[in-house]
Amino acid sequence: GHEVDTDVLREHVAGSLPAHMIPSAFVVLESIPLTPAGKLDRRALPIPELTGGAERREPTTDTERVVAEVFAEVLGIESIGLDDNFFDLGGDSLSATRVTSRVNSALGASITVRALFEAPTVATLAARSVGQPADANRPALVPMERPDRVPLSQAQQRMWFINQFDTSSAAYNIPLAVQ
Incomplete structure (x- = not known):
């Protein structure tokens, strides 16, 4: 039974939320549509109008x-x-x-x-x-032939080194039984 001014509501929300959390559209409803189980009926919600203002500029360049x-x-x-x-x-x-x-x-x-x-x-x-030309120092991604023995990543090399340093350690073993 109250009138809702969405512009005032947007300003109020903007006072306490960061810009990326401000809703892009406000839809005023007489009541919240519910399913027979009493939950929010998302399918019955109207689709919000996401277009901008009346003045629309077309791209020129x-x-x-x-x-x-x-x-x-x-x-x-x-x-x-x-x-x-x-x-x-x-x-x-x-x-x-x-x-x-x-x-x-x-x-x-x-x-x-x-x-x-x-x-x-x-x-x-x-x-x-x-003003952002492509990075000339970055090599282009191209398909490569897969070697017979795939090299280890740096993390895998580190794990191997730690294991070779102390071969009796079970620090990275996870014992489990599967039936």
Whole structure:
């Protein structure tokens, strides 16, 4: 029976939560839909409106278009505006890794996932990717022939060394019986 001003609610929440924890959408409901068992009925919840404000700017440069296309592809959204926030549109840390990988491949850049968290809109990420050329010192990943004897990792070498140092120690043995 009360009116809820979502803008006031967003400001209140922003006063006590970090930016990444502020909900991207607020949906006002008359009542919480419940299942016959009394639990939250997630299927009966309305889909939140995740689009931005009324003024929508379209990407203008090739870099902005590439970033917008990658956002749209990863998020499964038809089109993305220049000021649309990746995380407000439903992006998360796992999809952020896909975005950075695809943007780096498409633009020959070397932006990081952290850069996407710091610059989550198409405009800001495109601006960052322009100044981030691919790391020339990093060798390209190419398939290699597998040797007959696969070398040990450094952790495995350390374990072998410790074992050779004290062969009677059972420090890294886990005794168990399986029937």
